[in-house]
Amino acid sequence: METAEAVTTLKQHLIDPEICIRCNTCEATCPVGAITHDDRNYVIKADVCNGCLDCISPCPTGSIDNWRTMPVVRAYSIEEQLTWDELPPELTNEQLEAFGVAEEAEGEGTGAAAAAAPSPAGLAEPGAQAFRSAQYGAHVPPWSAAHAYTNLHTPRNPVLATVAGNFNCTEEGFDSETHHIVLDFGAQPLPVLEGQSIGIIPPGEDALGRAHQPRQYSIASPRNGERPGYNNLSLTVKRVTVDHQGQPVRGIASNYVCDLKVGDKVKVVGPFGGSFLMPNHPKSHIVMICTGTGSAPMRAMTEWRRRLRNSGKFESGKLMLFFGARTPQELPYFGPLQKLPKDFIDINLAFSRNPGQPKRYVQDLMRERSADLAALLKDGLSHFYVCGLKSMEEGVVLTLRDVATEAGLDWDAIGSAMKAEGRLHLETY
Amino acid sequence: MSSINYSEKIPNNVNLSEDRTLQRALEGWQPNFINWWDDVGPEGSTNYDVYLRTAVSVDPQGWAQFGHVKMRDYRWGIFLNPGDANREIHFGDHKGEKAWQDVPGEHRANLRRIIVTQGDTEPASVEQQRHLGLTAPSMYDLRNLFQVNVEEGRHLWAMVYLLHKHFGRDGREEAEALLERQSGDANNPRILGAFNEKTPDWLSFFMFTYFTDRDGKFQLAALAESAFDPLARTTKFMLTEEAHHMFVGESGVSRVVQRTCQVMNELKTDDPAKVRAAGAIDLETIQRYLNFHYSVTIDLFGADQSSNAATFYSSGLKGRYEEGKRTDDHQLKGQTYKVLEVVNGQLVEKEVPMLNALNEVLRDDYIKDSVAGVGRWNKVIEKANIPFRLQVPHKAFNRAIGALAGIRLSPDGRVVSENEWSARKNEWLPSDEDRAFVASLMGRVVEPGQFANWIAPPVMGINRQPVNYEYVRFG
Numbered sequence: 001m002e003t004a005e006a007v008t009t010l011k012q013h014l015i016d017p018e019i020c021i022r023c024n025t026c027e028a029t030c031p032v033g034a035i036t037h038d039d040r041n042y043v044i045k046a047d048v049c050n051g052c053l054d055c056i057s058p059c060p061t062g063s064i065d066n067w068r069t070m071p072v073v074r075a076y077s078i079e080e081q082l083t084w085d086e087l088p089p090e091l092t093n094e095q096l097e098a099f100g101v102a103e104e105a106e107g108e109g110t111g112a113a114a115a116a117a118p119s120p121a122g123l124a125e126p127g128a129q130a131f132r133s134a135q136y137g138a139h140v141p142p143w144s145a146a147h148a149y150t151n152l153h154t155p156r157n158p159v160l161a162t163v164a165g166n167f168n169c170t171e172e173g174f175d176s177e178t179h180h181i182v183l184d185f186g187a188q189p190l191p192v193l194e195g196q197s198i199g200i201i202p203p204g205e206d207a208l209g210r211a212h213q214p215r216q217y218s219i220a221s222p223r224n225g226e227r228p229g230y231n232n233l234s235l236t237v238k239r240v241t242v243d244h245q246g247q248p249v250r251g252i253a254s255n256y257v258c259d260l261k262v263g264d265k266v267k268v269v270g271p272f273g274g275s276f277l278m279p280n281h282p283k284s285h286i287v288m289i290c291t292g293t294g295s296a297p298m299r300a301m302t303e304w305r306r307r308l309r310n311s312g313k314f315e316s317g318k319l320m321l322f323f324g325a326r327t328p329q330e331l332p333y334f335g336p337l338q339k340l341p342k343d344f345i346d347i348n349l350a351f352s353r354n355p356g357q358p359k360r361y362v363q364d365l366m367r368e369r370s371a372d373l374a375a376l377l378k379d380g381l382s383h384f385y386v387c388g389l390k391s392m393e394e395g396v397v398l399t400l401r402d403v404a405t406e407a408g409l410d411w412d413a414i415g416s417a418m419k420a421e422g423r424l425h426l427e428t429y
Numbered sequence: 430m431s432s433i434n435y436s437e438k439i440p441n442n443v444n445l446s447e448d449r450t451l452q453r454a455l456e457g458w459q460p461n462f463i464n465w466w467d468d469v470g471p472e473g474s475t476n477y478d479v480y481l482r483t484a485v486s487v488d489p490q491g492w493a494q495f496g497h498v499k500m501r502d503y504r505w506g507i508f509l510n511p512g513d514a515n516r517e518i519h520f521g522d523h524k525g526e527k528a529w530q531d532v533p534g535e536h537r538a539n540l541r542r543i544i545v546t547q548g549d550t551e552p553a554s555v556e557q558q559r560h561l562g563l564t565a566p567s568m569y570d571l572r573n574l575f576q577v578n579v580e581e582g583r584h585l586w587a588m589v590y591l592l593h594k595h596f597g598r599d600g601r602e603e604a605e606a607l608l609e610r611q612s613g614d615a616n617n618p619r620i621l622g623a624f625n626e627k628t629p630d631w632l633s634f635f636m637f638t639y640f641t642d643r644d645g646k647f648q649l650a651a652l653a654e655s656a657f658d659p660l661a662r663t664t665k666f667m668l669t670e671e672a673h674h675m676f677v678g679e680s681g682v683s684r685v686v687q688r689t690c691q692v693m694n695e696l697k698t699d700d701p702a703k704v705r706a707a708g709a710i711d712l713e714t715i716q717r718y719l720n721f722h723y724s725v726t727i728d729l730f731g732a733d734q735s736s737n738a739a740t741f742y743s744s745g746l747k748g749r750y751e752e753g754k755r756t757d758d759h760q761l762k763g764q765t766y767k768v769l770e771v772v773n774g775q776l777v778e779k780e781v782p783m784l785n786a787l788n789e790v791l792r793d794d795y796i797k798d799s800v801a802g803v804g805r806w807n808k809v810i811e812k813a814n815i816p817f818r819l820q821v822p823h824k825a826f827n828r829a830i831g832a833l834a835g836i837r838l839s840p841d842g843r844v845v846s847e848n849e850w851s852a853r854k855n856e857w858l859p860s861d862e863d864r865a866f867v868a869s870l871m872g873r874v875v876e877p878g879q880f881a882n883w884i885a886p887p888v889m890g891i892n893r894q895p896v897n898y899e900y901v902r903f904g
Contacts, residue, residue, distance in 0.1 A: 018808075019888060021679045022801060023646075023672035029489050039801065054489035060673040061680070062889045085808060140893070420893060 009096070009390050009429075011134060012070045013049045017041050017084050019063035026055040026064050031151045036078060043081035046070075050216075052150040053139065053274040069134040071096070090132050093394075133397035136415045137426035141274065142383055144281035145422070146223070148193050148274045155214060158201055158267040159188050163260045164232055169332045177239045178293060178332045179258045180220070183266060184232040190268070192233055193223050194300035195277045195385070195425075198270035202256045214269045215253035218387070218427075220296035222304035236296040236332055276385065276425045278304065282315040285382040287373070289362055289396050291324040294388030295332055297427070298323070301385070302345060309344060319345040320369075320376070324362040324388070326353035346372075362392065363399045373400070374407035377414055384424045393428040400424075440506030442487060443590070454593050455507075458604055462585070465608045466501065469556045471578050472563060474500055476904025479575045480891065482673075484508055487666055495892045497902060503579045507590040509662040518656040520752050520759035521745040528658040532595045536744055539737075540657060541596050543746060545603050546620055547648060547664075548588030549610065551581045553624035554637070556612040561634055564871035566881035570631070572891065572900035573677045577638060580670045587663045595659065622829065623725045630867045631884075632685060632710060636722035639678025640799060644729045646671050647750055647795045654748025679802050680887060685710055686806050687885040690813035699815070705866060708882045712810070712817045714867065717859045719819060720840055723799070724827035730792035732831040733768040739784035749787065750794040766790060769825055770832050774844050776825060788831075796824065827858065875901070 015026070015035075020042055027035040027042065034048035035055065055064050068090055070076065076088070141148070153159045165182035192198070199214030206212055220226075221234040239258045240251025260266065278286060278301045286305070288298040298321060308314045325331035328351060337347060348365040351357060366373060376382040377400065386396050404411040418424035438456055439445060445452050467475075478497040483504050485491045488511075516528040532540055555578050565571035585607065592600035610617050618625045623641055628634050649671060652664040692709040693699060701711035731738065741747040742761070749755065757764070766786040767778040783790070800821055807818050823842035825833040837850040840857050855862075874881045878897025890896045 018805075019680075021672070021676050022798075023675055025669055025672045028669075031489075039797075057493040057892075058489055058669055058672075060676040062891075062893070065893070 009069050010046065010072050010075060011051070011137070012046050012068045012075050013044050013051065014066045014068055014076065014081065014087060015042050015044060016063040016066050016087050018086050019061050021061055021063075023060065025058050025060065029055050029058050032154065038082050041082050041084060043078045045078055046075040050151070050272050052272060054150065056139065065139060067134070067137075067139065069096070069132070090135070093132075133394040134426065136397055136419050136424055138419045138422045138424055139275050140420075140422040141277040142279040142281075142284070142422040144279045144284060145277035146193055146280055148196055148271070148277055149191050150196075150271055150274055152189060152191075152271065153269045155201065155211075155269055158214075158269050159185060159190055161185050161266045161268045163262050163264045163266060165234075165262060166258075166260050169236070170330050176326075176330050177258065178330075179237050179239070180332070181235045181237060181257055181260060182221075182226050182232055183235070183268065184230070185268075186231060188231075190231070190233075190271065191223075192219050192271045193277055194219070194304050195297045195427075196271045196273040198233070198235075198268050199272065200253060200257060201267040201269065202253045203267075212252065216270075216272060217257075218293075218296035218300075219271075220299045222300050222307060224304075224307070228307065236293045236299070238293045275422060276387075276427050278385075279317075279381075279383050281317070281381070282308075282313065283317050283381055285318040285320070285376055285379065287320045287322075287376055287382060287384045289322040289366070289384070289386045289388075289392075291362065291388035291392055292330075293332065294386075294427070295323060297385065297387055299333055302340070306340070306344065317381070318376070320348075320372070321345055322348045322350065322362045322365050324350040324352065324392070327351055328354065361395070363395045366396070366399045366403065370403045370406065373403045374409065377404050377407070377409060380417075380421070380423075382423065384418065385427075386425065387427045390428040393426050397424075397426070440504045440508075441590075442508050445507065448594075451594055454601060455590065458589060458593070458601075461605070461608050462505070462582075462589075463501070465552065466555075466582065469552075469559055469611065470582075471500065471555075471561075471575060472559050474562055474575065477575075478902040478904065480572055480894070480898070480900045481576055481579060482892070487511065492666075492669065493892075499904075500575055500579055503582070505579070505583050505586050507586060508583075508666050509659065510665040512658060512662055516658060516661075518745050520654065520748050521656070521743045522760070523656055523745045524759055526656075528656055528661070530658055532657060536657075536746060537596070539741060539744070539746055540660070541592070541599065541603065543652070543741070544588050544591050544596075544660065545607070547652065548585060548592070548603075548607050549620045550624050550645065551585040551588065552607060553610075553612045553619040553621075554628075554641075555581050556619075557624065557626070557628040557637070558634060561628065561631060564631065564873055566631055566871075566874055566884045567879060567886070568875045568877050568900050569880075569887060569890065569896060569898075570681070570884075571875060573673075573681075574634070575901070577642075577674050577677055580673065583670070584667050587667055591659060591663060621729055623729055626725060629864065630871050631681070632715070632718055632867050633722070635678050635681030635685065636718050637678070638674045639682055639802065640722040640726040641729070642671060642674035642678060643799055644726050644795065646675065647730075647791055647798070650750050651747050651752075651791060654752040656745030679805070681884075682715070683806055683809055684885040684887060685883065686712070686715060686809050686819075687813075688883055689715070690810055690815055691885065693815060694813055699817070708870060710867060710870070710883055712815075712819070714859065714863050716819055717857065717863060718867075719803070720822045720826065721858050723821050725829075727792055727796065727824065728828055728830040730795065731788040733789045733792075734781055734785045734832070735788050736785060738787040739782075742784060742787050750791055768832070771825075771836055771844065776838075776842065776844065792824075796821070822857075875903075 022042055031054055032048055032050055034045045066087060161183035164184040167180045168177055169180040170178045197216045197218045199216050201214045202212045217235045217237060219233050220236045226232050226234040237254055237257045240254040242248055286301060290298050305319055328334055350360040350362045350365050352359045352361060386393060401411045404414055479500055481498050482493050482495050485494050487508050518524055518526050518528055561574055562571055589604045592604045610619050612619045613625045628637050649664040649668050653661050655661045689709045689712055692704055692707045696703055696707060701713050704711040761783045764783040765780040766783040768781055768786055768789050769776050770779055803819055803821055810817055822840035823838060825836060826838045826840050828834050837845050837847055839845050870883045877899050880886045886896055890898050
């Protein structure tokens with residue numbers, strides 16, 4: 001997944017000034033210096049915070065655990081935050097739309113986004129609170145997750161990786177091109193888990209003569225390496241050739257990464273992420289819903305489960321995948337996916353631009369499978385992961401709600417339990 | 430090295446098992462500590478399973494693990510923040526030299542005194558608070574009290590480790606004496622005055638954790654700058670725990686204020702008698718408690734001019750609050766600072782050498798920090814549209830230590846006669862009647878999710894648990 005060039009919204013990390021006691025614990029804890037303060041408030045720099053969550057558990061008050069979905073360009077600046085006496089409310093769908101967020105969901109040229117249906121607008125009853133999918137996303141890992149290391153390497157001390165492979169994993173000849181990159185770290189420590197990401201620093205400088213910021217990519221390989229037992233990992237990177245408005249643009253990082261040759265050296269920072277992590281309990285179920293390069297963490301989790309199963313460490317946990325793309329040719333890892341045994345993973349593919357076929361989105365498939373999904377929603381061992389472009393998130397969570405409600409389940413109870421227990425993870429960009 | 434070895438009798442991240450002499454000495458002290466806890470720790474709590482936070486490592490991911498444990502079995506231990514082998518002394522006469530891993534002979538007596546004084550406050554507050562569990566306003570608050578108690582216990586461990594490890598026989602004797610002195614004991618009291626005062630009710634407890642534990646924060650922060658590296662690393666980790674105590678105080682008072690405002694608005698009254706009759710604590714009484722705890726606590730910073738303070742700083746034993754973030758020369762020779770004195774019945778400022786005024790510098794940093802929290806309580810009152818505002822009294826009000834000791838001053842800073850003081854004392858400081866009234870409200874409420882009438886529930890629970898979670902399981 002590629003966030004820096006594809007991002008339109010971010011989950012902005014904020015501190016509730018009504019609950020915060022200004023004890024400085026978060027600022028002292030933050031490994032990347034994202035937190036600062038004045039005499040009035042403690043605040044978080046949106047462009048520095050990497051969501052590592054190191055500050056969450058040391059905070060004695062819980063005020064640190066607040067998040068708002070914001071268009072990147074409208075992220076609250078620290079100057080704004082320093083004037084607050086209370087947190088601003090979540091933006092409504094209408095406000096987000098006014099910033100152009102929802103329009104992009106329908107825009108062409110957003111590649112895989114087309115496979116996710118536009119959010120159903122105006123669903124909320126008059127007077128009722130608007131549905132905000134982000135409020136259901138967990139900020140904690142499941143209880144059986146492994147311990148994640150974060151921020152071992154920062155832009156000041158990046159680790160140098162060697163390119164061990166670079167393959168185009170979409171069929172040649174189509175206008176979109178997604179690469180599978182393998183990076184090797186030799187003897188340098190970079191322990192990672194499925195669901196985590198790393199950052200790559202493109203060489204050179206930006207227009208203002210500053211070093212480029214790292215671009216973040218989800219890891220597509222399991223914890224013990226793209227090749228088991230080797231200190232390597234893989235990424236899924238889409239070459240960015242148009243921006244969100246469909247205008248031609250050459251993404252600096254994605255083109256750099258897609259053009260890498262075997263043997264090239266790459267500056268890497270991270271790992272990042274301490275909550276979008278898979279459960280390790282052998283009876284836990286994983287439901288994965290993704291589009292495009294959002295498949296990277298899903299590939300990592302699936303492959304780790306496959307290796308576990310091959311070594312006999314696997315009980316009754318189910319795997320279910322909903323994967324959307326415009327066409328089969330554009331779907332990364334389409335070939336290898338088809339070879340996975342049916343009793344291992346339940347695969348549902350949605351194509352929105354397959355010639356001669358009606359448009360199908362991941363939500364359509366989820367509705368078709370509502371009986372199975374309802375059973376999984378009821379089960380406290382089920383974990384849901386959503387990864388892809390921002391525009392799919394709302395539709396997917398709404399569909400989960402509808403599935404639950406139609407099965408006579410209490411969505412509010414299930415949704416908040418999944419959030420509290422780290423069983424519903426939303427990673428969209 | 431940040432992981433903590435829990436397989437040992439004394440959990441630690443200081444390789445205790447490699448120092449057999451020290452290990453034996455501490456294992457000898459441990460039964461006395463447990464006896465002390467049983468004798469004067471939280472009353473009647475032996476069989477409770479309490480939802481407590483325990484450190485399993487000193488990094489962000491590991492230091493806050495939550496679960497139900499019996500307090501007697503709490504994993505008290507010795508945890509130091511990770512060290513930096515190249516750390517340099519960054520203030521005083523030794524600035525630029527390597528930080529000390531052992532105690533230099535010439536500073537031994539002063540360092541021991543600093544550590545003993547800090548260490549003495551930790552068991553003292555557990556003793557002061559031991560009866561409060563019997564009158565908890567909720568299960569949530571009961572849990573917070575117990576968390577504060579076990580962490581004070583662990584802070585005692587931290588100081589005792591330094592005494593045993595670095596001060597030989599003297600240190601071992603001091604460590605024993607820490608368990609022998611007792612808060613309020615006429616014959617063998619705790620070292621500092623504020624730690625011999627009673628904490629008779631929960632309003633006092635919240636004020637204490639807000640004001641007096643904040644003194645702890647500033648003292649620990651100043652010691653975290655110390656040239657003596659083991660002390661700096663120990664106190665740095667203690668600071669992370671200390672933050673919880675101030676949270677208990679700030680949110681506790683805030684919830685009392687919130688409930689009072691709610692009652693005032695329901696009854697459409699600002700008459701303290703009517704508020705009291707409705708079972709809430711009137712804002713005037715809250716103000717008097719604030720005056721008392723504030724003035725008693727700022728005495729803890731010591732005399733406004735002190736040659737000891739100058740020595741501690743210049744020799745590198747104790748820095749200023751946030752020393753590393755200040756941009757002066759970090760030696761302060763030839764600089765001055767303003768302190769207060771009374772001349773001809775008037776308070777006047779006078780310039781004195783800054784090195785001698787470092788107690789006052791720390792006190793002023795403290796005052797700034799505590800005033801900010803009072804401002805946040807006022808936001809609650811403001812939100813309720815009530816014109817009352819809480820405020821901290823003048824720095825010279827009701828002082829017992831330093832040049833301002835014994836001066837009769839109104840809270841707004843006017844020097845008053847002994848007659849006026851006697852006549853109006855009960856307007857300014859809690860009277861026996863005030864304390865009796867607050868005590869009359871203290872009943873035990875421990876059903877999950879239930880709260881005493883005089884306090885509002887918190888906005889959220891501990892560690893993402895709901896407010897009505899079973900924070901304490903009674904055995």
